[in-house]
Amino acid sequence: MEPPPLPIDVTENVLDQLQAQGHLWALPICARVCNAWLPRCRFLIWQRVTISSLHSLDSIRAALERTPVLRSLVSTVRLEGNYGQYPHAAPAVLLPYLAHINTWEFSGELVIGGDRGRNLLGSLRSYAETKRLVVDACGRLISTLDVARLACGFPGLEELHLIDTLS
Known part of the structure; x- marks a missing residue:
């Protein structure tokens, strides 16, 4: 059984915090974890x-x-x-x-x-x-x-x- 998906606002907040804290190295990893995270990760990286x-x-x-x-x-x-x-x-x-x-x-x-x-x-x-x-x-x-x-x-x-x- 798959866990329920995270709400998009929660996901975006976590990714935004990674970028704000200077952890850009983590964003490409996150982008590979879930296809739905790719657009936000790509935006934050670029x-x-x-x-x-x-x-x-x-x-x-x-x-x-x-x-x-x-x-x-x-x-x-x-x-x-x-x-x-x-x-x-x-x-x-x-x-x-x-x-x-x-x-x-x-x-x-x-x-x-x-x-x-x-x-x-x-x-x-x-x-x-x-x-x-x-x-x-x-x-x-x-x-x-x-x-x-x-x-x-x-x-x-x-x-x-x-x-x-x-x-």
């Missing part, structure tokens, strides 16, 4: 994508190309990294898949100057639907002018959040 290296950028790009349904789930992209390893190419690489995203987050040692910075700023203009920009812990290498350039790169920007930046 709503905020973090890219910290060229390898993670390539993996995410490949997943978005292989499974187009994932594209509509992404609402936030976070770029983070150390100097020399920062995934500056991400906005240009992801544009064909994620032009619709609402929020861009930049964290770590972002460099706006030079060719990388110009290419980064140039690709941001195509994200017309982006309404929110978060610049987090970029104080060491970013100036007030750089933040202004970054913000002006998004034509539809409505919110700018500076966290531990420009100290």
